[in-house]
Amino acid sequence: xxxxxxxxxxxxxxxxxxxxxxxxxxxxxxxxxxxxxxxxxxxxxxxxxxxxxxxxxxxxxxxxxxxxxxxxxxxxxxxxxxxxxxxxxxxxxxxxxxxxxxxxxxxxxxxxxxxxxxxxxxxxxxxxxxxxxxxxxxxxxxxxxxxxxxxxxxxxxxxxxxxxxxxxxxxxxxxxxxxxxxxxxxxxxxxxxxxxxxxxxxxxxxxxxxxxxxxxxxxxxxxxxxxxxxxxxxxxxxxxxxxxxxxxxxxxxxxxxxxxxxxxxxx
Amino acid sequence: xxxxxxxxxxxxxxxxxxxxxxxxxxxxxxxxxxxxxxxxxxxxxxxxxxxxxxxxxxxxxxxxxxxxxxxxxxxxxxxxxxxxxxxxxxxxxxxxxxxxxxxxxxxxxxxxxxxxxxxxxxxxxxxxxxxxxxxxxxxxxxxxxxxxxxxxxxxxxxxxxxxxxxxxxxxxxxxxxxxxxxxxxxxxxxxxxxxxxxxxxxxxxxxxxxxxxxxxxxxxxxxxxxxxxxxxxxxxxxxxxxxxxxxxxxxxxxxxxxxxxxxxxxx
Numbered sequence: 376x377x378x379x380x381x382x383x384x385x386x387x388x389x390x391x392x393x394x395x396x397x398x399x400x401x402x403x404x405x406x407x408x409x410x411x412x413x414x415x416x417x418x419x420x421x422x423x424x425x426x427x428x429x430x431x432x433x434x435x436x437x438x439x440x441x442x443x444x445x446x447x448x449x450x451x452x453x454x455x456x457x458x459x460x461x462x463x464x465x466x467x468x469x470x471x472x473x474x475x476x477x478x479x480x481x482x483x484x485x486x487x488x489x490x491x492x493x494x495x496x497x498x499x500x501x502x503x504x505x506x507x508x509x510x511x512x513x514x515x516x517x518x519x520x521x522x523x524x525x526x527x528x529x530x531x532x533x534x535x536x537x538x539x540x541x542x543x544x545x546x547x548x549x550x551x552x553x554x555x556x557x558x559x560x561x562x563x564x565x566x567x568x569x570x571x572x573x574x575x576x577x578x579x580x581x582x583x584x585x586x587x588x589x590x591x592x593x594x595x596x597x598x599x600x601x602x603x604x605x606x607x608x609x610x611x612x613x614x615x616x617x618x619x620x621x622x623x624x625x626x627x628x629x630x631x632x633x634x635x636x637x638x639x640x641x642x
Numbered sequence: 643x644x645x646x647x648x649x650x651x652x653x654x655x656x657x658x659x660x661x662x663x664x665x666x667x668x669x670x671x672x673x674x675x676x677x678x679x680x681x682x683x684x685x686x687x688x689x690x691x692x693x694x695x696x697x698x699x700x701x702x703x704x705x706x707x708x709x710x711x712x713x714x715x716x717x718x719x720x721x722x723x724x725x726x727x728x729x730x731x732x733x734x735x736x737x738x739x740x741x742x743x744x745x746x747x748x749x750x751x752x753x754x755x756x757x758x759x760x761x762x763x764x765x766x767x768x769x770x771x772x773x774x775x776x777x778x779x780x781x782x783x784x785x786x787x788x789x790x791x792x793x794x795x796x797x798x799x800x801x802x803x804x805x806x807x808x809x810x811x812x813x814x815x816x817x818x819x820x821x822x823x824x825x826x827x828x829x830x831x832x833x834x835x836x837x838x839x840x841x842x843x844x845x846x847x848x849x850x851x852x853x854x855x856x857x858x859x860x861x862x863x864x865x866x867x868x869x870x871x872x873x874x875x876x877x878x879x880x881x882x883x884x885x886x887x888x889x890x891x892x893x894x895x896x897x898x899x900x901x902x903x904x905x906x907x908x909x
Contacts, residue, residue, distance in 0.1 A: 525792040616692045642909045
């Protein structure tokens, strides 16, 4: 495998760009090929079988483009598809749940951890299982927040309705006396300040993106796949639908501008 | 064509069941085959090309099941796909926009009409064009309300955040002095009371479902396709994903219970 090949990163839409942002920061030599499945977003409310089918199609596409490793930058896809994807493919595949769970297990002092995510991620209990594997006597309180993604996509990051909805969803998480809360959806880092105000300033918010980028770095190194040359990194962004919206909204997630978005139809 | 064949009805998800409800009421002899594309919901933010592709796949499926006519019970699909679907198929196809626009044109006294819908429906300006065809000097004020569908699917029909968000979206509609507002999304009839309180009790809310059922009745009669025998009607519900959610949430839309939901994968 060519060490200068890009890392493939995919998500149901644009949320995974928060992971790309960290990858660019931590791995400046690596090229990235990002696929956002905007034609079929959101994955959160969909069944495990459907999310697995979509993930397989995307992995086949990314492999056809010659990626050397794949980051599943979507919590729902990680929850429903990661084991099967690893079984079926002979290249390193990194998900967002193991790194996030590890960071939460390291951060909690009271062993009381909150997890917030989409309906699919919460129902899968993937974070809960992983945190309890690391900390068998941990108490994990999970809460689905299905309106957070539409609110973020509407651009209402710090508006009255967003604060009111965050209170509805997160008051039970705060009342469960958790001291670390996993942002179990790649969109949620954009709501960090609203979420922080509801759960309280002394609660650590765990953003999987950072830890996922760290795990990707380690995996590339140990597989002898890390890019050797500097100043060669290039970034490609592909969406399955509505590239203009991707271009416009993506900037909020990536923290820098996107020049061009290609469109590829799957399924 | 067999007059006892079912009418095919489709939507991006469960919203179209508000149209089925009216069809059952007005056309008790007709059988209905409903397809909800829950694997790819929502259509609202997606591009016209993608919505057209999805609509073609569903129409091909419904035809393979022997339907005698098709009701596009989704505003976004009607806006983006109806002309092409009519061109390509030799059976009657009824959309929700023409009937809704006609009802609005009949209801307004001041010729100032509001239209609320998904981003896709509003961007298409399909209602505005149709209303102005009927009332050339009408003033049409359109407003996208992207959070209404997620709020309804969360079951928050009359909660504080819903009222607050309705005020944000609808105050400009009220201030435009409209005297009729088209509920340009099949989900919105479930928010009728909240919407009514914001726009004011003297504003007529136009629910396309009723008018669409009336147009369907007329079309079947004029094509000699109306079912002749009573007590033979049967209803089939098919979803492309997550039939349990369809079963549970669908009742709210249909106003009566659903016994069974089949699953069919498209695309």
